[in-house]
Amino acid sequence: MESINEIDIRHFKLTNGENVICYVQSSSEHAFIVERPAAVQVSPAGVWTFADWFPFSDKKVFKIMKRFVINHTEVVDETKESYIKYSCQDMVKENIESFEDYSDEINIDDTFEFDAEETKTIH
Secondary structure (H helix, E strand, O other), rough: OHHHHHOOOEEEEEEOOOEEEEEEEEOOEEEEEEEEEEEEEOOOOOOOOEOOOOOOOOOOEEEHHHHEEEEEOOOOOHHHHHHHHHHHHHHHHHOOHHHHHHHHHHOOOOOOOOOOOOOOOOO
């Protein structure tokens, strides 16, 4: 088993201004192959957080072209631990098979009646 300091988790600063942290599987002359990338965001209070880089995709492996990387560096062990916890949270969440599991509870044919009469609010 690898120790945490042997795992290649890197912080990338991209030309479009994005900050991404991810596990680097490999790299070639022109690209990095990365797994589970997370966008690094800072809150107004100055707290750093992670967010899904592609929130609407279930894909976990991506290619980052080197021409779009301003700089990159390996992160400290504390950040690696936080990133690993964040990136693996979907594995520990309650396992929901699919939306169809709840289809019995939802009836698309239900009709809703709205009040035909509008009430005016005067301020």
